[in-house]
Amino acid sequence: MEIGWYLRLSRSKRLEFLTKKDALAILEDQVATVSGWKLAVTEADDHLVGVFTRV
Numbered sequence: 001m002e003i004g005w006y007l008r009l010s011r012s013k014r015l016e017f018l019t020k021k022d023a024l025a026i027l028e029d030q031v032a033t034v035s036g037w038k039l040a041v042t043e044a045d046d047h048l049v050g051v052f053t054r055v
Helices: 001-009 021-033
Strands: 012-019 037-043 048-054
Touching: 001 012, 001 021, 001 048, 012 021, 021 037, 021 048
Parallel strands: none
Antiparallel strands: 012 048, 037 048
């Protein structure tokens, strides 16, 4: 996934990603790797919604 690039280069204060359910570890890894963001994850029927917000 290229989430890290979006987190590093975006000027947005909030980014939302729809991922497969098995991608939770990737979302958590990105928030740990790229500083300045917090992560909130919501589970939907067949996917996850990861919302990254600048701190």
